[in-house]
């Protein structure tokens with residue numbers, strides 16, 4: 552059931568070296584650099600995103616994800632969900648408006664998988680970058696690198712994904728779009744959506760809490776994914792796997808790493824989901840094909856290389 | 859005519875990986891991990907190549923190297939001082955003797 556959560560809003564990533572990180576996120580992925588705040592965090596966004604920013608980079612001595620946030624319809628929904636999160640038993644922390652420049656009050660909460668999540672209702676809307684909102688041209692000319700259009704989703708690893716997913720379903724109104732089921736009925740992978748997209752966040756079971764598998768950015772076409780692969784070779788960037796297709800969601804994809812070891816994905820295509828759809832199921836004995844549709848085998852890195 | 863720059867004066871060092879009975883040559887401008895990959899040796903496990911995941915954790919037994927920042931979740935200060943490192947973050951400055959396969963997910967320090 553819809554609870555007023557609209558979409559992914561922002562992800563804050565820790566990087567070992569800001570200069571190198573910007574060469575990755577700005578120059579290679581092609582995100583737009585928005586600004587640097589008084590703590591030295593750098594804000595970026597994909598050019599099609601209407602809100603001011605969607606990626607925040609923070610320099611730290613341990614890479615990974617600080618938190619990922621979802622935008623809700625309005626302040627009334629924010630208050631309602633804050634109350635429900637507390638009643639559900641989450642540790643809830645209020646982050647005042649302006650702690651991230653241009654972002655309203657945020658409600659931060661923990662989860663069984665050890666990740667920190669946030670919801671917020673207001674963020675400055677600076678509009679799509681480089682095109683107007685009236686009679687807009689098709690795309691801006693000055694994009695760099697892969698020309699990533701938006702921050703799309705992240706895949707998170709941790710223990711008890713059933714617990715985190717239950718909270719996302721019951722409190723936040725996410726649906727399970729796709730799932731992997733093993734022969735004991737356990738679900739090692741769950742893909743959630745809050746709109747029509749194949750996924751807005753995904754979880755894979757793993758004993759270590761709070762891990763990031765990848766942050767993903769959307770491209771329009773398969774040609775764009777191949778071009779991204781060319782850039783990865785030209786720049787001698789650390790490649791994980793691809794270009795290939797996922798079985799889960801059927802997205803066409805390539806995985807690679809930022810200079811601090813956080814995995815990035817750019818992808819195009821993929822399935823869609825409506826609230827009346829049953830989850831799509833992959834059986835665990837076909838996990839290789841579910842993850843990498845062409846190779847039909849997992850590479851070791853998929854399950855072990857995390858930040 | 860175009861100006862050509864060639865990689866001159868890049869020194870190459872021998873790296874011995876004792877636990878796997880392997881050795882390879884590594885250029886000074888490549889990390890121990892990337893040098894290994896390029897040589898075709900299978901002496902250190904490959905992960906993110908960025909100092910984040912810990913898969914390539916090694917112990918340096920002998921040799922000089924330069925280091926870039928690496929994840930504190932995988933190399934504590936004490937470990938750093940006793941020669942532990944992530945192979946994807948160090949550059950050889952002399953012949954080196956190392957031990958690979960020090961990654962242990964159970965010892966990760968999470969915040």
Ligand code: FES
Pocket residue numbers: 812891903904905906907908909910911912913914915944945946947
């Ligand atoms: S390969 Fe990930 S830390 Fe070295």
Ligand SMILES: [Fe+2]
Pocket residue numbers: 704705706765767816
């Ligand atoms: Fe993904």
